[in-house]
Amino acid sequence: MPEEDLVELKFRLSDGSDVGPFQYPPTATVGILKERIVSEWPKDKKVVPKAASGIKLINAGKILENGRTVAQCKAPFADLHKSVIAMHVVVQPSPTKARPEKKIEEEDASQRSFCSCTIM
Numbered sequence: 334m335p336e337e338d339l340v341e342l343k344f345r346l347s348d349g350s351d352v353g354p355f356q357y358p359p360t361a362t363v364g365i366l367k368e369r370i371v372s373e374w375p376k377d378k379k380v381v382p383k384a385a386s387g388i389k390l391i392n393a394g395k396i397l398e399n400g401r402t403v404a405q406c407k408a409p410f411a412d413l414h415k416s417v418i419a420m421h422v423v424v425q426p427s428p429t430k431a432r433p434e435k436k437i438e439e440e441d442a443s444q445r446s447f448c449s450c451t452i453m
Contacts (some may be wrong), residue, residue, distance in 0.1 A: 340403050341417045344390070346372050346378070347424070352419050359404035363390055363397045370422060382424050391421040 344351035344366075352373050357366065358426055367385035382388045390397040397406050397420070407418065 342366065342403070343417055343419050345419050346375075346420045346422050347380070348378070350375065351419075352422070357403050359402060359407075361403050362399065363401050363403075363406065364399040364441065365392060365401070366420075367399070380424050387425050389423045389425060391423065392418070 338359065339356040340359055341354050341356050343351045343355075345351055348396075352370055352375070355369060355373075364385065367388055367390065370388060373384055387411050392406050
């Protein structure tokens, strides 16, 4: 594929740092972009995605779907010659599991509020 057909993309993280820029063919999917981002993720960051499914890509205010191609995701103003397209990366928080200690505390609280009455 000729180099002039490649699209140059960089990915902006929430702290303002970038991953890339990298060049991709217009037929590359968002899923491929996410895989590359995860593999190139800076090691010194506090928040690190565990997998490509743990991140969202945003371009021109829209969340990009995994099956879409780079060509489908380009905003009209991105057709400028030799421009680098910036996409924002958002790491999805991992779902928190219910804490077993909290559940036990709730059970203890319900047992402590037990009231009894004896008539003699």
